[in-house]
Amino acid sequence: RAAWRPSPHLVVLVLTLLSWVLHLYQIDLRCLWWDESLSLHRAQRDLGYILRGTIQVGGIATTDQHPPLYFALLRAILAVGGEGDLSLRFLSAACATLVVPLVYALTARLADRPSALVASLLAALSPVYLWYAQEARMYTLVVALGVVAMYALTRMLQTGGHPPAGWWALAVAATLAALATQYLFALILLALLPLAALAM
Numbered sequence: 001r002a003a004w005r006p007s008p009h010l011v012v013l014v015l016t017l018l019s020w021v022l023h024l025y026q027i028d029l030r031c032l033w034w035d036e037s038l039s040l041h042r043a044q045r046d047l048g049y050i051l052r053g054t055i056q057v058g059g060i061a062t063t064d065q066h067p068p069l070y071f072a073l074l075r076a077i078l079a080v081g082g083e084g085d086l087s088l089r090f091l092s093a094a095c096a097t098l099v100v101p102l103v104y105a106l107t108a109r110l111a112d113r114p115s116a117l118v119a120s121l122l123a124a125l126s127p128v129y130l131w132y133a134q135e136a137r138m139y140t141l142v143v144a145l146g147v148v149a150m151y152a153l154t155r156m157l158q159t160g161g162h163p164p165a166g167w168w169a170l171a172v173a174a175t176l177a178a179l180a181t182q183y184l185f186a187l188i189l190l191a192l193l194p195l196a197a198l199a200m
Contacts, residue, residue, distance in 0.1 A: 023133040050071045
């Protein structure tokens, strides 16, 4: 009799659930630090304030160097879940968890399933990534969006000929959303543009 082996999708599901548990474990243990307090400050204001990117503290106005998408999403979450540490960091934890199956899907397209399982394992257990998953900042969101954009471009390249418009739409939407989350994604875009050109 052949030994039973779990399917790759089952392994990814287990890794995703493990990642979710790790990201939520003691997520409210650390006190908010300065950058997280700025996230809370912007998310507490109306959308106009968020879109302007101006921060006014103690009568002093300054400009936040980060684009508004993360703070607009965080505002919606706080409106539902309140302003506790769990609600404030929930979006980061959710995006970090979502990266696990996204990395698997992308790596399986670029290499093979064993490599994809290793990549998703690293995404689930990375201590550095766990740190950012429990921080009320935009970093895990931009990573998730970047992986989605790269996955869509990969599908376009592998389709050949004239790729379906849906993959183009997904790649463009994810790229624009990533740029609206973190301006430094423009550096990643420099690597994605040649892929986009090959897919045309």
